[in-house]
Amino acid sequence: MAPHRALATSAEVIAVRPGSPLSGSVSVDGSKNAALPLLAAAAAVRRTVQLENVPASADVHWMLTLIQGAGWHAARAVGRPDSVVIMPPDGVPAEPDLAPAARIRASYYLVPALLALQGNARLPWPGGCRIGERGMDLHFKVYEAFGDRVAVHDEGYAIKAGRPTTGTVSHTLPFRSRGATVVAVLRAVVAGRALRLGRPNLSPEVLAVLDALRSAGWEARAGEQVLDLSPAAASPAEAPAWRVPGDKIEAGTLACAVAATGGTARIEGVQGRDVVPLQEALQRLGIPTSVREDVLLVDGSAARPTGRPLRAIATLATGGLDADFEPPLMALALGQPGTHLFADSINPGRHGNLLPQLARLGAKIEEISPTECRLTGPQRLTGAGVEATDIRTGSALMVAALTARGITTLGGVDQLRRGHADLPGKLLHLGADICEVAP
Numbered sequence: 001m002a003p004h005r006a007l008a009t010s011a012e013v014i015a016v017r018p019g020s021p022l023s024g025s026v027s028v029d030g031s032k033n034a035a036l037p038l039l040a041a042a043a044a045v046r047r048t049v050q051l052e053n054v055p056a057s058a059d060v061h062w063m064l065t066l067i068q069g070a071g072w073h074a075a076r077a078v079g080r081p082d083s084v085v086i087m088p089p090d091g092v093p094a095e096p097d098l099a100p101a102a103r104i105r106a107s108y109y110l111v112p113a114l115l116a117l118q119g120n121a122r123l124p125w126p127g128g129c130r131i132g133e134r135g136m137d138l139h140f141k142v143y144e145a146f147g148d149r150v151a152v153h154d155e156g157y158a159i160k161a162g163r164p165t166t167g168t169v170s171h172t173l174p175f176r177s178r179g180a181t182v183v184a185v186l187r188a189v190v191a192g193r194a195l196r197l198g199r200p201n202l203s204p205e206v207l208a209v210l211d212a213l214r215s216a217g218w219e220a221r222a223g224e225q226v227l228d229l230s231p232a233a234a235s236p237a238e239a240p241a242w243r244v245p246g247d248k249i250e251a252g253t254l255a256c257a258v259a260a261t262g263g264t265a266r267i268e269g270v271q272g273r274d275v276v277p278l279q280e281a282l283q284r285l286g287i288p289t290s291v292r293e294d295v296l297l298v299d300g301s302a303a304r305p306t307g308r309p310l311r312a313i314a315t316l317a318t319g320g321l322d323a324d325f326e327p328p329l330m331a332l333a334l335g336q337p338g339t340h341l342f343a344d345s346i347n348p349g350r351h352g353n354l355l356p357q358l359a360r361l362g363a364k365i366e367e368i369s370p371t372e373c374r375l376t377g378p379q380r381l382t383g384a385g386v387e388a389t390d391i392r393t394g395s396a397l398m399v400a401a402l403t404a405r406g407i408t409t410l411g412g413v414d415q416l417r418r419g420h421a422d423l424p425g426k427l428l429h430l431g432a433d434i435c436e437v438a439p
C-alpha cells in the first residue's frame with residue numbers, strides 16, 4: 001500500500017471541505033492507549049524489551065521522554081521509527097527528571113517501576129485531556145494494599161514503597177478502572193508477588209499488558225470477576241518482544257468518517273474483536289461493516305439507514321463501548337435518521353468540550369445533563385471555525401467537517417497529534433479534501 005501523504009507536522013490549523021465519498025485502504029498505527037501501559041510494563045520488568053508498532057504520537061513521545069528522564073534507556077531503531085527498545089537503568093539516577101509526567105494522564109503507569117528503582121515515586125499530578133475531574137484514589141488504594149505509603153499535596157503525589165514481603169495481594173476495585181487495573185498488575189510485577197484483583201478492567205489495552213507479561217514469564221488469568229497474576233517458575237531467557245495492538249479508536253474514527261461520506265474503505269491493522277462495539281453501533285444505523293483477520297471493511301455506499309435510535313453509552317464494562325468511540329459516533333449520527341442518545345459519565349467534561357464546537361457547525365444537540373445528550377438526524381451542518389480542545393473532540397470534528405457544507409477550519413491540531421501520529425493524513429489518503437492553513 002502506498003504510504004499516505006502527510007500534512008506538515010507543524011500544522012496547527014487545517015481546513016476540511018466535503019468531497020467525494022472516502023475510499024481506498026489505510027492502515028492504523030499502534031494504539032496510543034495500549035502503547036503507554038506497555039512502555040511502563042517494559043520499564044517494570046527490568047529487562048531489555050523490544051516494542052513494535054509504537055505510534056509516533058505526542059503522548060507516546062512524552063512517555064518515552066519521561067522513561068528516559070527517570071533513568072531508563074529508550075531507543076527508536078534506525079529506519080524503523082515504530083520500533084522501540086527499552087533498557088533498564090544502570091543505577092539510580094542522581095537527578096531524575098519526572099516533570100514530563102504532568103503532560104500525560106498515563107504517567108501514573110510508571111509509578112511501580114519507579115518504586116522498584118528508587119523505593120519511592122514523587123510525581124506531579126497527571127495531565128492528559130481536560131475532560132473533567134479524573135481521580136487517582138483507586139490507584140492509591142492499590143498501593144496501600146501492597147503496604148506502600150501514599151501522600152498527596154497540591155502539586156502531586158508521593159508513594160513510598162513498603163517493606164518487601166511475600167504472599168498473594170488480594171484487592172478489589174470499586175469499579176473497573178483501566179488505570180488502577182494496570183498499576184495493580186505492574187505493582188505485583190515489581191514486587192514479584194502474586195495478585196488477586198477483583199472487578200478488573202478487561203479492556204483490550206489491559207489484555208495487551210497481560211499478554212506481554214506472559215511472554216516475560218508471568219502467569220495471568222483474566223476472568224470477569226477476578227484477575228489472577230503470578231510469577232512463573234522460570235522466566236524465558238530471550239528478551240521479550242511485544243507488539244502494540246493496532247489503534248481501535250483510530251480505526252473506529254476512520255470508519256465513522258468513511259461512513260459519514262457514504263464511502264467504502266478497508267481499514268487495516270486492527271484486531272477485529274477490539275472494534276466489535278463500534279461495529280454494533282454502525283450496524284444499528286444500517287451501515288454494513290465486516291472484519292477479516294486484521295481488516296475492518298466499511299461499506300457506506302451500501303448503507304440502508306434504519307432510523308433506529310443509537311444508544312452510545314460509554315462504559316468500563318467488559319466488551320462495552322469504550323468512551324473514546326463515543327465522540328466520532330456522535331459526529332456520524334448527526335447525519336443519520338433517528339433520535340440518538342449519547343452518554344459519557346467516565347469523562348464528565350467531554351461533552352462540555354465537544355457539544356459547543358458541533359453547535360458552531362449548526363448541530364442541534366439537546367443536553368439532557370452534563371454527560372448525556374440526545375440528537376435527531378439527519379442534520380445539515382455548515383462549515384465554520386472550530387477548535388479541538390481534546391483528542392476525541394478533534395477527531396469527531398474532523399468527521400463532522402467532512403459532511404458540513406463549505407469549509408471548516410479546525411484549530412488545536414496539536415491535541416489530535418497527542419493521540420494520533422497523523423489522522424488528517426490518513427483521511428487525506430482516503431481522498432478527503434484537507435489542507436493546512438498557513439498561520
Ligand SMILES: CC(=O)N[C@H]1[C@@H](OP(=O)(O)OP(=O)(O)OC[C@H]2O[C@@H](n3ccc(=O)[nH]c3=O)[C@H](O)[C@@H]2O)O[C@H](CO)[C@@H](O)[C@@H]1O
Nearest residue numbers: 033106133134135136137138139177178179180323324346
Ligand atoms: C491514557 C488512557 O488510556 N486513557 C483512557 C483511560 O482513561 P483513564 O485513565 O481516566 O481511565 P480509568 O478507567 O482509569 O478511569 C475511568 C474513570 O474513573 C475515574 N477514576 C479512575 C481511577 C481512580 O483512581 N479514580 C477515579 O476517579 C477517572 O477519573 C475516570 O473518570 O480510559 C478512559 C475510559 O475508557 C479513556 O477515555 C481514556 O482515553
Ligand SMILES: C=C(OP(=O)(O)O)C(=O)O
Nearest residue numbers: 105106128129324391392
Ligand atoms: C482521554 C484520552 O487520553 P488521556 O486519558 O491520556 O487524557 C484519550 O485518549 O482520548
